[in-house]
Amino acid sequence: MPNNLNQLIDKYNVSTPRYTSYPTVPCWNEAGFSTQGWIGQLKKNFYRDPTQGISIYIHLPFCESLCTYCGCNTRITKNHQVEEPYINALIQEWRLYRSILGNQALHIKEIHLGGGTPTFFAPENLRQLIAAVLEGNTLDENPSFSFEAHPANTSAAHLSMLYEVGFRRLSLGIQDFNPDVQRVINRKQTIEDVRGVMDQARSIGYTSINFDLIYGLPLQTLHSVFDTLMVALSMKPERISFYSYAHVPWIKPGQRYFTEQDLPVGKEKMDLYKLGKAMIVKAGYKEVGMDHYALPGDSLLLAAENGKLHRNFMGYTDNYTPLLIGLGVSSISDAWSAYAQNVKTVEEYYRLLNKEELPIMRGHLLSTDDEQSRRYILEMMCREKAILDKNDVYKNDKIHKRLLPLRADGLVRIKGDVVTATPKGKAFIRNVCTAFDEYLHHEETEASSVRFSQAV
Ligand code: SF4
Incomplete structure (x- = not known):
């Protein structure tokens, strides 16, 4: 178990999403x-x-x-x-x-x-x-x-x-x-x-x-x-x-x-x-x-x-x-239950608008499970605390298992269904959020192989 900050950095400085959305764009x-x-x-x-x-x-x-x-x-x-x-x-x-x-x-x-x-x-x-x-x-x-x-x-x-x-x-x-x-x-x-x-x-x-x-x-x-x-x-x-x-x-x-x-x-x-x-x-x-x-x-x-x-x-x-x-080009829209991203080049943007079409290149419709995971991630990113849904025992079990090493390293506290980032954990909040990210832990999704920027 890392017992000083340098060791924590070595352990947690890995490819990690910034979570401006959930699911993150590569998982749409x-x-x-x-x-x-x-x-x-x-x-x-x-x-x-x-x-x-x-x-x-x-x-x-x-x-x-x-x-x-x-x-x-x-x-x-x-x-x-x-x-x-x-x-x-x-x-x-x-x-x-x-x-x-x-x-x-x-x-x-x-x-x-x-x-x-x-x-x-x-x-x-x-x-x-x-x-x-x-x-x-x-x-x-x-x-x-x-x-x-x-x-x-x-x-x-x-x-x-x-x-x-x-x-x-x-x-x-x-x-x-x-x-x-x-x-x-x-x-x-x-x-x-x-x-x-x-x-x-x-x-x-x-x-x-x-x-x-x-x-x-x-x-x-x-x-x-x-x-x-x-x-x-x-x-x-x-x-x-x-x-x-x-x-x-x-x-x-x-x-x-x-x-x-x-x-x-x-x-x-x-x-x-x-x-x-x-x-x-x-x-x-x-x-x-x-x-x-x-x-x-x-x-x-x-x-x-x-x-x-x-x-x-x-x-x-x-x-x-x-x-x-x-x-505008590459902009992302959010209707809460769905995301849509515009095309990335100016030429393609003009081409689709000339046909009176929304210039959209991709998007994602959120499932109920996505919405639940997004809530946990938003709570953690905005309030450093996530309250898990008591009734979702299967998912909570997976999350608790993923959080165990973070808890052992003093980055989170877990009390029943409440997960709180500790003062030390605030610097690693993106890593904490990965515990709620179902796509990142799913072997067949692109996110489990995509390279994000380093957490630190
Ligand atoms: S090149 Fe990038 S960082 Fe520089 S002004 Fe343009 S958008 Fe901003």
Whole structure:
């Protein structure tokens, strides 16, 4: 039995899903899925209560240059002629969904612009997009509109325009301030760039700014992470995401730009995590779920404290809706009882929309067993505690057996049907969740052989 942290890292630093969905995408049953089936599930869940509200994720895939660590679906180009056709296609896709849902006024709770680089698009193009999405719909009394901002190309015009149409939150992708790390990850933004965007956003009236920071990037050291966090914390963003670099070069060849020798791994990487987390917590932030931190009073933290935190394809949210519509290439939609993912290339996306078809490439209809396992995983990811269904003795027995080694290593406590992650187990929460993942333990599913990123 491992009795110190290094041994735990050696044991648990294995290929593990991040659980932004359950089942995870590689386990989706594509054979049992059809676009018509997806539409049926969407309508069923929408008409059950049309006032419950929807979230919208819009994927804007273009970037002017490739960051070598990138794990997103991107199209690298400096040609801004691509903007207009893509905006038109997004609006067309949205109109298809509106028509499927009877063209009645939708109750919009959340919009998130992700990418790619949303601020690759000119402010007027983004204005046209948001106007089309909002047209004929109603807004929640407390809507959450947010966007991902690249500090090097987010202008005052972007910030003003998005504020005018309702955006109050932005997430700045910083990752690391060290020039050597920035050079190798090909993402250059100065402290002044970030401070400039922060100051402009604050003076315009944005109320919530998140910093994305990553540990485990090539060439990072304890010194570089310390320096990055000192600067980041001095700017007092409301939220910080401090998450592990996912090294998956077999999926993202850009990550071969650096070698594995450049990467801090195992204990070295865990030390970066421990240092960063200690600094963030000492600065007054509280931990929210996995990898996220927020200042007291922040709505995400309040949701966590009130047991209202939720996790979906966009990450953690305090604005839960059972319907999430994803627009744009590679976006994933979630109708609670079904998932659907759009095609990944811009060309295929246009081709299907030109035929007035939803541009869907695959999906999954959840079984009752899937829904139960998802509940356990969501509870563990959001509340660090899962309450097993007493009546499902057979499944509970399997879960208990899988949890035994984690309990022996002090990562979970089990009391009857309640499984709780210990403070030590929080750093291994993804590993804990694998105990609830039926696909991962099924020899015949793809997930039992697929390579996810390492847990640590
Ligand atoms: S990390 Fe962001 S900005 Fe960089 S290539 Fe990927 S999507 Fe584009």
